[in-house]
Amino acid sequence: MKFIRTLMAAATALAVTAFVAPTFAADDPGPAAYAQALKGKRVMLVPLAMGFDLAQGWAHYLKTEVEAWGGVFETRDPNWVVDAGAQAITDAISSDTRPDVLIIHAPDLNSYSKLMKKAQAAGTYVILVDNPANFPADAFIGSDWDRLGQLEAEAAIKGCGPNSSKKIGLVQGDQANSSSLYQYAGIMKVLDKNPDFKVVAKPDSNWDATASRNVTTTMLQQNPDICSIIDFWDGDATGASAAIRDAKLDGKVFLVTTGGGEKAADCDKLQDGTYGAVVMTDLARQSGDMNAIIKFLLQSGQPAGTSHTYIYTLEKATTKADLKPDSCWDLKALQAQAAAAK
């Protein structure tokens, strides 16, 4: 009996060691590999400017995450000047603290192409955000502007209704920025399928609110029966809305625009009826996509420029009717949070 007991005890001990021991002795290898690949890595964001909602939102979400895994997060502020952005990228590539990941908000299709190529050659992963460029970056994360334009056009058609004048006015951005060009293409695709809807004018605002106001005033003057206006950015759509207000056409012209889903810029204006519909980017999710691809690239071991991934953010046209408390993110709240953390 004693022998059997000993045997059983031995078997139990063996079983315990065999099945339980691994979870004690060897940890999950994931976190260690993760930490080793990421720790101390540098991520730099070069937006068009740091002074507007999108860039401030991205910076907030990226900083939180990058610093959480022990990386270094930096931003550069070209303040809407293309040359300053180019200088910032050049300095970053050649500095001792060359970033491992460079996130670039391109001002147009071509300006930074050579610099981005240089960055990749130096071993920096390049991620394009929001604005596409003629360059095979490691990843593009942002809106499918063509699709976004289609959503805007659909919202405008719906806002006009079947018994309206079916006249639509566009306030474009410019003729160089990819977001403006592709947005226009998307809008026209939908309007081609709805031939009874006509674009009566399509001036450019050059992204300036005063210019947007002036061209919209003229547009409404020439076509007082316009039923909807699509302004290509919420940053200058305040101008178009001022023109509508001045022409006493509030409620008669359905203003559609697009933006980063910031509360004061978008949701508040949907609430008070300034905008009829806004195609909003889910900024937290878009930043999450950036964080995911940064973590993937840094662990992949592949040289910069090897793969080209497109991650389009899910877009949705939001109107007052489907506005929810969490439809927007609040820049003021984020800034207060950042101030409190200091």
Next chain:
Amino acid sequence: MNTIGWPNFRSLNQEGIVFAIAVVLFVAAAIGLPGFIDPNNLVAIVRSVSVLGILALGMAVVIIGRGIDLSAVAIMAMSVAWYLQLLNSGTPDGLAFAYVLAGVLAIGLLNGFLVAYADVPAIFVTLATGSFVFGYVRSQLITQDAVPVPQGHWVELLGGLRFLDIPIEVFVFAGLAFLFFLFLRYTKWGRYIYFAGDNPAAARNIGIPVRPMLVLRYVLSALVALIAGLLTAASLHSINTRVVNSTLLYDIVLVAVIGGIGLSGGRGGVRNVLVGAALIGILLNAMTIIDIPLLTQNLIKAAILLGAIIVDGIINPRDEQTAQQGDI
């Protein structure tokens, strides 16, 4: 040479040429473009150049005195952005406005002092103070490019003000133009500006207080910029500091210069600003109605301006007598 019925081409100066171009454009647009001659559209034209025109008035006074103020747009945008930021963060209105007014006066005085007493060329002084104002306010005093007007604030109500269905900017522009006209034409200091601009050394020799007057001009220009900024915010219910990077500054100089105010100083007046503003306003409005793309618009604008300058060069050739030192 003079025959009845024909204008004397020899006496045509740049102002006359630009005025003629503006009239031709106006008539062509009135005939060719439906809705152009509509009173509402005419009001819209004047309104679209009101803020530009107001800024150009300030610039004109500085240029006539042989200077230039490149900080005007920065002062316009940043002073109002700071004001709105103060209001949004709960500063009492009176106090906020006092701060901003003091800031604007300080920059105007600094510009004037550096040009008048430190003898630094105006172009460098105002370029630097403009950058300083933008950089300081943008980085230290406000949190983002666009600052909204608080709901129900008087600036917002100002934007909705109408007399006879005409926006308030138009009246402010007209009123300021009239005041500047009176100042330049009928006050002693106004007349002195021409003397000082035409020949500063001689003006000083005959006892004109050239330096204090220089300071005054830059202060005036800064105050005018503040008014222009408030009107912009009133209409848009927000101010976007991005305007500092736009071509607005060049447009202001353009309105003044195309109207015939010589950069060499001592020449021109309010009428030149009005003519320049009229040309730009008619041109932009007509091109928007025709739906010409922005790039082509810029090309046409540039071509017309270049044409006016060339014609001026042919009709009024420069020689040793008409050219003067400092002529750009």
